[in-house]
Amino acid sequence: MELSPTSVIALVGGIGSGKTTALLVAMKQLIQAEDTRAVYVDVGQFHDLQRIETGVIVAAVGLALCKLVDKSARDSLNNELQRAIQSFRQWAEPQEEWIPYDELALRRMQKEEEDSFVRVKEPGKLTLPNKLSDELESQRKNFAMIREAYASAYLIGFIDGLDRLASIEQFQEAIDEDLRFLQAEGLGLVVTAPLLSLFGKYRTALSRFEHIIVVHPVDISGPRGENEFLCEVLKTRDPDGVLSSEAREILARDSGGVLRDLLALAKAAARNAYMLGRDTVTGPDVLVASDQLARTLFLGLGDDDLKVLQRIRKQGSFVTTSDRDLALLMTRRVLEYPQADKPPRFAVHPTMLPLLHLAVDSP
Amino acid sequence: MNHDLPTIGPGEFVTQLGENGKEDAWFILVLPDSTDEQSAAVRLAEEIHDTLGLPTAFVNGTPGPEELVIRLHQAGTKAALIYGAKAYIDAEWRHLDLLRKQLEGGGIKALLLTASAAEQMQRFAPHLSSFVGAAIWQLNEEADYLAPEEVAERLSVLRSTWQKDDDAILEMAKAKTLPPDPEFAQWLLLLGRGDLL
Structure with missing residues (x-):
């Protein structure tokens, strides 16, 4: 984005892999440049994603800009700009x-x-006042004025939340006209997209993006000290040193490199330790938490799913032949790790391994 | 293959809620099919009041995910017990998943489900499931009854952690000077003196 601030990028990754964190880090870095400003919106915070339609993304970005303009130049807004903001808000809010x-x-x-x-x-902003698509074009002038008031040079929109859409058709419908609108107004865009869009027939959903960045879970078996990275994340989040070093190591391993799971496991382990009246989280507390998470990941799996998981566990091979297989990836029971110059490595979520082992050993 | 969810008693579940501190968090309690979820919610609310000293809102999600979200925001309390989602069909779980961002904020939320509803949630609401993480248990009404040796072990941990003996705790409870920490409530319960709470 630094080199090409008006490009349109899709950010794709599994649940909890750190897409939002990546967006926020990128945003922080980009606004260091003097001529670049940024706006972040989570569309799901603004709107019921089930009812997403043309115009919703523009409305969300525009409203965020209105807020930023209000905040930065409230006293110096001229009448024309005030009218533009009011009219846009009336349309979008x-x-x-x-x-x-x-x-x-x-x-x-x-x-x-x-x-x-x-x-x-x-x-509870669940529905919008108008059918936004009907009047999208009529808001172009207002939007342009608000955008100009906030950022006269480059403006990059970070659009989060669309990765939660389970339907690729819905994703396509939501982005199509809106991204065109925003690009025409000179915005560069980074948009989170559903993981499903990386596979087979769903790939066309990404055709309108200039670049696709995939956020994978951190591969702790990697050679570049990835395990240390995860332990550092935990240390940063735990300034009081509640987690023992053994606990951090096990958390990094059992999270499979999925950042949200890393933190969820740490929280669960801390609760387990506190329940026993201890102030320090030890390895066994984490193991109990891992077992708890594993049992939730086993919920709703059928025999065929379990066979696929056992095959991945033993052979590391995973070929997605059905939507059911893809669902294992979408729900992070199966994790994909890219490898340099080699096909990706697939692994079962590490918390599930002990129970899968047991299943083989039991009569 | 046995991969049942871990079991928990109502008292321990509420203590888990309390151990989360002031953070915004979701917890799921899977009830046996035979358990009436509203009665269970009332019992849990009493436990939350007695143990954590928090007022609890009852949020009926039966009308659907959208109303669940609206009611949750309207409730605006530090603790909410949500029931009625066990009857959701797959599409409603998908919808609730899309509303995940609107479920954030507002303190402790405990969602009561049946086992089959928890499975549906895992399948059709993966973002919500990931948000909940490992904070999911199945209710065992008997689980709070500890074996005598477990009671002794916990009391011993409490005594050494707080450097106080049982008599000191009882005296403080009678004098109403016991700090409002959930661990002291647990201590009294383990001594069979829940009447002093």
């Missing part, structure tokens, strides 16, 4: 109104008959 459930249900019924929209107050 859900009406602020509490609607108790019964009334909501009633309005929903009316909606089917009258095609009206239900509005709720932040943070």
Whole structure:
């Protein structure tokens, strides 16, 4: 982005792999440049992703810019800019109104008959006041003015949350016109995309991106001290030194390099230690936490899934032949690690290994 | 292959909630099919009040994920018990998964489910499942009844951690000078003096 600040990049990765962290780190780095500003939005915080449609991303980015302009130059806004902000907000913001459930249900019924929209107050911003796509173009002038007020040079939009969309069609529909709109207004964009978009027939979803960056879990078997990196992450998050070094090592191993799991396991291990009245988290506390996480990962798996996991455990081979196989990757029961000059390595989530071993040993 | 979820008693579950500190966190408690979830919620709320001293909101998610989110935000308490999601169909779990970002904030949330609903969640709401992490147990009403040796072991850990004996704790409880730490509540319960809480 530093070299080409108007490019459009897709950031793809598994659940909890650190995409948001990567976005925020990149953002922090990019705004060091004098002529570059950035705006971050998590679309899921702004809108019910189930109802995502054309215009939602532009609305989310525009509203974030309005807030930034307000914050940075509230007293010096000219009338024209104030009008642009007001008009944009009117178009994009859900009406602020509490609607108790019964009334909501009633309005929903009316909606089917009258095609009206239900509005709720932040943070329950679940529906929008208008069908945004109908008036998207009419907001271009306002958007351009707000964008110019915030950043006269390069502006990079970091769009988070779209990776949660399970339907690739929905993802495509959501980004298509909106990214074109934002690009036309001179924004560079980094957009999180569903992991599914890396596979087979779903790949077309990424065709409109100039670059694709894949965030993989950290491979702790790698040669470059990746294990130390994860231990350092834990040390940074644990300034009081509650985690013993043994606990940190096991956490790094059992997380499989999935950052969110690393932290979730650390929290669970800490709870286990505190329950026993101890102030330091030891290896056995982590092992109990790992077993807990493993048992949640086994939930809902069928015999065929277990056979696939056993094959990966024994042979390291994984060929996705069905959506069910892909689901194992999407839900991080199977982790993919890239290897230099070699096909990727696949592994079962490390917390699941002891129970898979037991399954083989038991009669 | 046996990979059942770990079991937990209501008291220990509430202590787990308390050990999380002030952080925003989700916990899941899987109830046996035969357990009435609303009665279980009431019992847990009493435990939360007695042990953690927190007011608890009951959030009925039965109408669907969207209403669950709205009601959760409206509740605005430090602890919420959410029930009614056990009947969600696959599409509703997918929807709740998409609303994951709106489930953040607002303290401790405990979601009551059945085993089959927990499986559905794992399959159709992977982002929510990842957010919950390892904070999922199945309820065992009997699990809070510790064996005498377990009681002795825990009491011993508490005594050495706080450098106090049982009499000192009882005196402080009677004088209402016991700090509001969940561990002291546990101490009294282990001594059979829950009446002093």
